[in-house]
Amino acid sequence: MATKLFDKILIANRGEIACRVIKTCRKLGIKTVAVYSDADDGALHMRMADEAVHIGPAPAAESYLVIEKIVDACKKTGAQAVHPGYGFLSENRKFAAALKDAGIAFIGPNPDAIYAMGDKIESKKLAQKAGVSTVPGYLGAIASTEEAIKIATEIGFPVMIKASAGGGGKGMRIAHSKEEVAQGFSSATNEAKNSFGDDRVFIEKYIEQPRHIEIQVLGDKHGNVIYLGERECSIQRRHQKVIEEAPSPFLDEATRKAMGEQAVALAKTVNYDSAGTVEFIVGGKDRKFYFLEMNTRLQVEHPVTELITGIDLVEQMIRVAAGEKLSIKQEDVKLNGWAIEARIYAEDPLRGFLPSTGRLVRWRTAPESDVIRNDTGVVEGSEISMFYDPMISKLCSYGETRDEAVATLSAALDETWIAGIGHNVNFLSAVLDHPRFRAGNISTNFIAEEWPNGYSGTVLPEEQQTAMLAVAALLHIRNEHRARHLGGKLGLPDWTPGTDWVAVLNKTEYPLTVVEADGGFDVKVKKGKTLKVRSAWKPGEPFFRGTVNGRNVVARVAQRPDGLRIVHGGAELDIAVRTPRAAELARLMPEKLPPDMSKFLLCPMPGLVVSINVSEGEPVKAGQALAVVEAMKMENVLRAERDGTVKKINAKKGDSLAVDQVILEFA
Ligand code: ADP
Numbered sequence: 001m002a003t004k005l006f007d008k009i010l011i012a013n014r015g016e017i018a019c020r021v022i023k024t025c026r027k028l029g030i031k032t033v034a035v036y037s038d039a040d041d042g043a044l045h046m047r048m049a050d051e052a053v054h055i056g057p058a059p060a061a062e063s064y065l066v067i068e069k070i071v072d073a074c075k076k077t078g079a080q081a082v083h084p085g086y087g088f089l090s091e092n093r094k095f096a097a098a099l100k101d102a103g104i105a106f107i108g109p110n111p112d113a114i115y116a117m118g119d120k121i122e123s124k125k126l127a128q129k130a131g132v133s134t135v136p137g138y139l140g141a142i143a144s145t146e147e148a149i150k151i152a153t154e155i156g157f158p159v160m161i162k163a164s165a166g167g168g169g170k171g172m173r174i175a176h177s178k179e180e181v182a183q184g185f186s187s188a189t190n191e192a193k194n195s196f197g198d199d200r201v202f203i204e205k206y207i208e209q210p211r212h213i214e215i216q217v218l219g220d221k222h223g224n225v226i227y228l229g230e231r232e233c234s235i236q237r238r239h240q241k242v243i244e245e246a247p248s249p250f251l252d253e254a255t256r257k258a259m260g261e262q263a264v265a266l267a268k269t270v271n272y273d274s275a276g277t278v279e280f281i282v283g284g285k286d287r288k289f290y291f292l293e294m295n296t297r298l299q300v301e302h303p304v305t306e307l308i309t310g311i312d313l314v315e316q317m318i319r320v321a322a323g324e325k326l327s328i329k330q331e332d333v334k335l336n337g338w339a340i341e342a343r344i345y346a347e348d349p350l351r352g353f354l355p356s357t358g359r360l361v362r363w364r365t366a367p368e369s370d371v372i373r374n375d376t377g378v379v380e381g382s383e384i385s386m387f388y389d390p391m392i393s394k395l396c397s398y399g400e401t402r403d404e405a406v407a408t409l410s411a412a413l414d415e416t417w418i419a420g421i422g423h424n425v426n427f428l429s430a431v432l433d434h435p436r437f438r439a440g441n442i443s444t445n446f447i448a449e450e451w452p453n454g455y456s457g458t459v460l461p462e463e464q465q466t467a468m469l470a471v472a473a474l475l476h477i478r479n480e481h482r483a484r485h486l487g488g489k490l491g492l493p494d495w496t497p498g499t500d501w502v503a504v505l506n507k508t509e510y511p512l513t514v515v516e517a518d519g520g521f522d523v524k525v526k527k528g529k530t531l532k533v534r535s536a537w538k539p540g541e542p543f544f545r546g547t548v549n550g551r552n553v554v555a556r557v558a559q560r561p562d563g564l565r566i567v568h569g570g571a572e573l574d575i576a577v578r579t580p581r582a583a584e585l586a587r588l589m590p591e592k593l594p595p596d597m598s599k600f601l602l603c604p605m606p607g608l609v610v611s612i613n614v615s616e617g618e619p620v621k622a623g624q625a626l627a628v629v630e631a632m633k634m635e636n637v638l639r640a641e642r643d644g645t646v647k648k649i650n651a652k653k654g655d656s657l658a659v660d661q662v663i664l665e666f667a
Pocket of ligand 1: 206207
């Protein structure tokens with residue numbers, strides 16, 4: 001039982017997952033080696049490790065993805081094992097084999113299991129053999145458009161066209177008709193060829209109102225495999241996970257058991273000997289489940305499983321890689337309570353979720369505790385570069401019930417303050433607070449259905465907005481009080497605020513009646529009921545923490561030139577609190593208009609110009625591609641918002657542009 005674990009482990013990764021693996025190594029008394037590229041010199045994972053080895057320039061293809069460099073770093077430092085994290089080399093059979101050849105343990109499954117599960121067509125065939133339920137469809141590479149149409153018609157619409165080598169949501173198309181199959185077949189084939197160098201695509205039934213539910217499995221080198229319950233990952237944007245939870249609000253005990261047992265059966269067919277995830281799609285109507293694919297690595301969203309099972313998956317991976325037998329039996333696995341993870345990304349939801357790069361000038365969130373876990377790889381002052389994925393943190397909450405976990409995470413997002421770069425925190429709050437999400441009534445289409453035209457900011461329900469007006473009254477009166485004290489009018493009697501105030505939000509005036517009370521104020525908004533606002537908030541503090549009518553409220557507070565900015569529940573409210581007389585004067589002031597930028601095409605994020613697709617004097621139609629800008633490895637096509645004529649072009653191919661830099665002007 002007491003196999004000797006490793007003395008030193010190298011983590012072939014970066015960012016939050018490298019930091020997370022290091023934490024478990026420390027707990028186990030194992031020394032750690034980090035690897036880092038030029039862009040990560042000084043990064044958190046490098047500083048947390050006992051040793052760090054430089055492995056080359058910023059592009060991953062020249063550093064984190066170079067097998068020989070990782071093997072050399074192991075040899076140089078005497079690391080006996082490698083944890084690959086996720087992404088990069090984690091599912092690369094050649095890497096696992098190269099380590100084996102060098103006598104270094106790979107903390108992941110055997111290379112044959114990686115290979116067998118690396119291909120969607122082949123893994124589906126294996127799944128069928130193992131008695132796992134798979135999505136109805138055609139299990140083979142499709143040669144022509146005609147064949148694609150024939151097969152799709154046989155399966156019955158809608159269908160999903162998928163790249164066999166696919167991953168990260170690439171090379172996937174839904175088709176509802178023959179025409180869409182023809183289109184989807186060629187675009188999925190092209191995307192697959194470009195992204196994976198493998199253009200094989202296959203077709204399966206598109207499952208309606210799909211929910212993505214996956215099973216965590218864990219195996220050892222002695223033939224034991226168990227399952228650790230499920231995670232629901234239906235909150236997705238373009239087939240990419242955004243919010244995950246465990247358990248799933250949708251599964252009953254019988255379905256959970258059936259899925260778990262099938263996942264174990266599949267894992268056993270490839271002698272699975274590490275942590276892995278078997279992904280299923282579950283029909284929202286009939287609860288039928290179908291195997292999608294198996295990921296032969298630690299999954300991004302593994303923390304939610306750890307929170308409800310109390311099992312450290314990285315520790316288990318290390319133990320089984322060292323040859324230990326699993327000490328946990330299936331009947332020992334108990335799912336306690338509820339956990340939710342929100343992925344905080346450096347991206348700008350207001351600009352179509354374009355990636356955002358730059359310095360994290362501020363990065364604060366709720367402190368870690370029994371109910372909050374923050375897996376992050378960056379600190380205030382870190383640079384989010386264009387070279388890697390834009391993850392800032394995986395913020396997780398725990399609760400005895402789903403409602404509790406949601407409320408805790410929602411409050412933690414209210415306590416999150418990120419500045420310097422774009423981020424999706426407000427969008428995550430909007431999802432968590434959405435009535436459909438609260439009811440657990442979700443599918444992978446949730447985001448597309450609820451924000452069909454993209455996200456343009458969050459509007460609070462009226463009751464919450466009124467509460468924020470009352471909070472603003474407290475903030476403003478305390479600010480005024482302090483300003484008068486600092487004014488040095490010593491000897492004068494203390495300033496007593498009047499009872500009548502006006503809060504202005506979105507050009508609407510809300511008359512307030514404010515009466516001082518013990519620990520705060522009683523605020524009556526218009527003719528509504530009185531709100532009791534209580535807080536120890538002092539001027540200058542970046543967060544309001546207190547209660548409104550006894551309910552806990554956290555909000556971020558910033559002083560703006562003409563009022564307060566309050567961020568709460570994903571909404572950014574600019575509220576000015578004025579005396580009735582000041583409000584009257586403000587009404588008489590002429591309004592300043594922002595400059596009209598509609599005649600310019602601005603660069604929406606820092607990036608590199610890949611192409612300018614129009615020329616000066618050219619008439620353009622709404623929707624026409626004007627330019628392509630690359631950032632964080634993604635090509636973003638910038639399109640004309642309306643018909644017009646190009647007057648002047650200010651950028652050329654190869655230019656590196658800042659955000660809001662003018663690319664071209666319209667006549
Ligand atoms: P990738 O490997 O690119 O992540 P997956 O096969 O895991 O691709 O699928 C990703 C997502 O696409 C799923 O979570 C689900 O939202 C959607 N999806 C995939 N296959 C189907 C299907 N047959 N029916 C409905 N949705 C699907």
